[in-house]
Amino acid sequence: MTLLGLASPAQAQSTYPNRPIRVVVPFAAGGVADITLRIVAESLGEKLGQRLIVENMPGAGGVAAARAVLSSPPDGYTLALLSNGTAVSVPLFKSLPFDPVKDFAPISSIGFFDFIVGTNAESPHKTLPDLIKFARDNPGKLNVGTISVGSTQNLSAQLLKSTAGVDFQIVPYRATPEAIIGLLRNDIDVLIDNYVGMKSALTDGKLTAIGTTGETRSVILKDTPTVSEGGVKGYDVVSWNALFAPAKTPPEVIAKLNAALREVVAQPDVKQKLLDLGIEARAGSPEELKARLVDDIAKWTKVIEQAGIPKQ
Numbered sequence: 001m002t003l004l005g006l007a008s009p010a011q012a013q014s015t016y017p018n019r020p021i022r023v024v025v026p027f028a029a030g031g032v033a034d035i036t037l038r039i040v041a042e043s044l045g046e047k048l049g050q051r052l053i054v055e056n057m058p059g060a061g062g063v064a065a066a067r068a069v070l071s072s073p074p075d076g077y078t079l080a081l082l083s084n085g086t087a088v089s090v091p092l093f094k095s096l097p098f099d100p101v102k103d104f105a106p107i108s109s110i111g112f113f114d115f116i117v118g119t120n121a122e123s124p125h126k127t128l129p130d131l132i133k134f135a136r137d138n139p140g141k142l143n144v145g146t147i148s149v150g151s152t153q154n155l156s157a158q159l160l161k162s163t164a165g166v167d168f169q170i171v172p173y174r175a176t177p178e179a180i181i182g183l184l185r186n187d188i189d190v191l192i193d194n195y196v197g198m199k200s201a202l203t204d205g206k207l208t209a210i211g212t213t214g215e216t217r218s219v220i221l222k223d224t225p226t227v228s229e230g231g232v233k234g235y236d237v238v239s240w241n242a243l244f245a246p247a248k249t250p251p252e253v254i255a256k257l258n259a260a261l262r263e264v265v266a267q268p269d270v271k272q273k274l275l276d277l278g279i280e281a282r283a284g285s286p287e288e289l290k291a292r293l294v295d296d297i298a299k300w301t302k303v304i305e306q307a308g309i310p311k312q
Helices: 009-017 032-049 058-068 084-092 128-137 152-164 175-184 197-203 249-264 270-274 288-306
Strands: 021-025 050-054 078-083 106-122 145-147 171-175 190-195 207-212 236-245
Touching: 021 032, 021 145, 021 288, 032 050, 032 058, 032 078, 032 084, 032 190, 032 197, 032 236, 032 249, 050 128, 058 078, 058 084, 078 084, 078 106, 078 197, 084 152, 084 236, 084 288, 106 152, 106 171, 106 175, 106 197, 106 249, 106 288, 128 152, 128 207, 145 175, 152 171, 152 190, 152 288, 171 175, 175 190, 175 197, 190 197, 197 207, 197 236
Parallel strands: 021 050, 021 078, 145 171, 145 190
Antiparallel strands: 078 236, 106 190, 106 207, 106 236
């Protein structure tokens, strides 16, 4: 190996990593983000030659997780998993004690996933155009279930309301299982949630997917039309998970992590494990990730303002 001198960036490039890497997740264990990271972390650790230690720090706005990462040295040994939820937190909270754009250095995306628009299998609303027509003909009578106010699923419903130009009730639930029970009991007419949360009920034939929220069709429900194909032109909601480091982390360290993550995400076994969760494994450049974060902050700021959702 060619010696590049004793300057710290060169040392960081040649010796990093020489101890385990900690990755802080702002969600509880067992959720989509947590499972996604753990699938990737095992192979990424093997690629880097050091173990990745996943630490869960759930909390509103991801504040506790962000503080833990930002209070650590910017040396690549403490990383953060950020998500579309981070972009939502910026306009949703009155005072967020960190700026995800300025305080974090993007490394790479890990995966992207859309949401499912699902109905009770016995529902009269068999297609998305049916659903939208009912909402137009019966203002305020359609009940759309999501998890908590301010979640990406909840804001997806708000965006559907404004983009389609219809009026319906959005019913928030504490968790996906409760929302599914509500749908099966016909307390709500439709549910918007992620694939992994609805997978069992879809597989059992209790629920029907009538739409997916991305610009293109879901990687796992390819026969299900998008909301845009169903007549709501311009509607597009895709969530994501990605790795970030504290700002001022040496660019050589960012580059090494990015290269390793690109290789891992491209591995067939990793791609399949994520696909089973309804996630499209896809890495990218730090610049692409930063642009996505900035764009999503602007997008959800507008949705939250239009919906009149009070800041938390």
